[in-house]
Amino acid sequence: MALFTIRDLKFTYPEQGPIEKYSAQPAIEGLDFEVQEGEFLVICGKSGCGKTTLLRHFKTALTPYGKREGEILFHGEPLEQVSQRRQSEAIGYVLQSPDNQLVTDKVWHELAFGLENLGYPQQTIRLRVAEMASFFGIQGWFYKNVEELSGGQKQLLNLASVMALQPEVLVLDEPTSQLDPITAADFLATIKKINLELGTTIIIIEHRLEDVFPMADRVLVLEDGHQLCMDTPAKVGQLLTGNDLFLALPAPMQIYEGAKSPGTCPLTVREGRRWLGRHCPDPVICMPERDHRDPAEEKEPIIEAKEVWFRYDKNLPDVTKDLSLQVYPGETFCLLGGNGTGKSTLLSLLSGIRRPYRGHVFLEGKDIGKYKNKELFQHFLGVLPQNPQCLFVADTVRQDLEEMFDGREKITKEEQQRRIDRVVQDTQIGHLLDSHPYDLSGGEQQRAALAKVLLLDPRIVMLDEPTKGLDGFYKQKLADIFAGLKARGVTILMVSHDIEFCAAHGDRCGMVFDGSVVTAQPAREFFMGNSFYTTAANRIARERFPEAVTVQDVIDLYLANKEAGRAD
């Protein structure tokens, strides 16, 4: 018997307001599927397609308030009739934010929390906690305060404390959206390990499809609350061709579909390489078309750091060491690097929030310390923090935007409105103006915050991890906004983990390691030169098309060779 049977599920959220009224548009509708025991099911879809709403139906304690039709059976029994106690144990949930899910202050207490709730005796808890700590490698930080943990450790702890209840099924809602790629891959590998070694059923929403697709048994794709398809990953790839979601698929699948080639669909880089080797063994055209413009040759740098040193406290080690960097007007500069290499600190130095203890930062040739605050933040510099929520102060997005004019230069109402209209159009948030900023999805919040920053009319925009937690579709929107800014001559400096995004949209890239910038090169050369820290498309094609960096490069080259009769 199936673990979960979903029969014709439909759910409608109530409208805002005192009267019991339901919105005309159901959040999810006509869902009908089964989840088998031990299965690894990935649910994907655009933001706002009802993924999270669906996921919350797998446990009555989390089911949102609204009108539900259809049935959810757990082991053949309606879920509402399964006792809370049994549900708490058998169905484990891991949510998005590593921070907010932690309830207590100590790691060991967090592990025991669920078991305490279920009223297990001391001896059983001791054993289970010990088991979990060993399985997940937590022994090293068992006695720590949760506050001292890194994001990845926190999320692992959330997982472990759910696993301590020995659930039959683990339901995860974008568990890696707040993590960097390497930590995220580790986390997902742990999920796979649980699936393989303990036989726990996994139902996961994830936008890092390149990591989860190879792991999945089946993929469920939702679109506007409807079930678009549910099949094996390779089949889903074919079915999604031409859909917006296609952009989110793993690079090998995109290349395969884009090249319209025969053969089986590759899921991983390894399979992608093999596939390319089989179908395009010795290409004649190997170089993508490119412009040889190096912005470094032209102008004076707009942002310049000269031998900058920084540490947070006299007794702490240096975070930034002997760092020098030049960014030229009008370019999009990406700073990449692993966790804890000092990327975010660097951004705060360049934006003047923190001051180096040695060395200087120049903006347009003038030392940043000599700027007055007013000069800096009006028509000059705009900084988007990693968490956009830090910027919102009002009850609606509109008020939030209007608030930016408070206590600044005096301008007329009409002028204010004109400026707001422009950034609203630039960031495409027209339909969100009357919502509460906290009600927006991650991608929408990001754009609303960016709109606020753009109201300062900056010539330099600095962004900290702008693509964190965004799916492929929202990344594309962000890229469009960047293109618009660039066309107006705005310099963009961003710090990111997102190799694929930087490869596709950055002019130059720099690698931060050990507190300083190791290399800074035009994007293509940068990724060509790296063999490990580079895009999936480059890793797939580097033997045959060494200069191809993005998926589009590889597809173009493949098709060009096909025309030349060198590929099938």
Add this chain to the structure above:
Amino acid sequence: MSDTFSTYHPIINFCLFVSVMGIGMFSLHPVFLVISILSGILYCLRLKGRKCVRFLLGMLPVFLVTSAINPLFSHQGMTLLFYLRDGNPVTLESIIYGMAMGSMLVSMLVWFSCFNEVMTSDKIVYLFGKSIPAVSLVLSMVLRFVPKFQTQIRKVSDAQKCIGRDVSDGGTVQKARHGLKILSIMASWALENSVETADSMKSRGYGLRGRTNFSIYRFDTRDKTLLGLMLGAFAYLVLCIALGKVKTLYYPLLEVNPCTGWSVPAYLAYGFLALLPVTVDIMEDIKWHYLRSEI
């Protein structure tokens, strides 16, 4: 500095601090005060090493001020030393009482600094949660929330600085407005994010009947032995004080009990209690030294 005493059961830690500080504070006996200060300083040095020296130096003015203030305001006592300008007398007893109060205050502060070091949050949560389980969870959640709030407020303040809106920008009115804005952001943030915490609690079965309390502490043999010794010493001290065998009077004349077969063991008992943490540490050091030399 590794402190063996901290590794004992929280009840032992707590009882020791309560008995040493309680007896020192309520008896105000000069011998107890001297023992308490000296052993407190020793333990503080043992726990915090050099960092403690500055703290101890800071205690000196506290002592001086307290002992100077008392004779200025209290004019009781038989032994008249001289008259103040305004005609009030200064007595020997009031000076001595002031010094006693000063040393009591200093010894309490020193012991409290040790208490802070030894009684970490989880021990306190454990102790008080034993009697009221709900309190222990609330305490634990508060201890989780406060640092999280602080981190977030720092982030928000940085983010606001980026758009030229920090508490350090603008005139006084502007500063206040920016500060209020940051607080208002924090309020919505706290409410918004606690929803997810609540979900995480619910989904892990919070609110079901029969919640138990898990702790990592075990009461073992060495805890039992030490608790027995401590209780013995404490009971004897309480008995002596109750029978008036150990007592002191500051007004109208300074009067301390004579050294008798009752009082000398009482001093020893108090010394035992006050020096217990340091003794336990030193015995452990010796043990390790011995073990190592055998290897």
